[in-house]
Amino acid sequence: MNSKIYKGSLEPIILKLLTEHQAMYGYEITKAIKNLTKNEIQVKEGSLYPLLHRMEADGVIESYIKNMGNRNRKYYKITEEGQHQAASILEEMNQYLRIMQSFFGPTHNLSLDQ
């Protein structure tokens, strides 16, 4: 990630992507994030894979291997437990964004006289 602000957002982003898609592989996830954010967020491989492995160990996501001809590919998909977690994390994320809007949104008013 290219900013400290984005740190901690990678897990919700992966959960959201895997909720929307059936299954994705590591490189596909980095490309999807890069394209969706128009190069604003570039996921470092050193951050992505450890996180995917931790999420897999936690049972949030699971993986399977598919033969691609010249090599094998590891796909990740969300588990049932992960779907519950995704719903709650995405709700938390929306709440966080709403709160941040009150500070940084276009109609923010930081006056203490209200």
Next chain:
Amino acid sequence: MYVVVMKLSKWQILHLKRFLRHHYVKYEDVQLELIDHLASAIEEKMEEDQSVSFEQALNQVYKNFGTLGFSQIVKEKEKAMQKFWRKHIWKNVLDTLRPPALLATILIFILFFGSQTYLGFTYLRPVTISFCITLFAIIMCYNYYVREVQMETYLFLKSYHTYAGIIFVIFFLSLPNAIFAIGEQKELVATPLTVSLTSAYFTICIFLLYVFYFKIPSGLLHDLKSQYPQLSTNI
């Protein structure tokens, strides 16, 4: 879905495997994912700019892994595997503490307790039983480890063997050693407490042998084969 027409050759994929080994990624299950990542990125780079050679593309892609290279990924994968096995082993222990295995465990305890109470409890008896259980454990573990020749190849297997090894050292080497040492120093007195403790220890040993060297390993290779289908041709 990202469609890339350019495909690396078999030789180039083998080169990536050697490249990873050279950078201390020795486990097949970790290599598999990194090979695909490197290959996908290289294919894309070579397709975007056809003047870029395979080696140049590889160097550019490797730079994206930062100064730590692959080491951070391997380290974190090891941690994740340990976490996975802690959960999985605990689940198996709890699953075994249900009928009919629970009944068998209780029967084994009664058998040890009864034999020591009614056949006479001398220090020689727990020492003999410890010796027999240790010998049995060594034979089982030896058979198991000989069969699992690929444990150094797959992190999935190696992480499990670490835990199985710890259990073996604590329960089948250290504790019997302690019993032998106590037996040599003084005569163990047969009290309800000593008989219960030694019987509980022997029962736990049998229980752990079953869980660590029979129950979990019986599903271990199946899990690995279903995850890594290419393994089936190697065993």
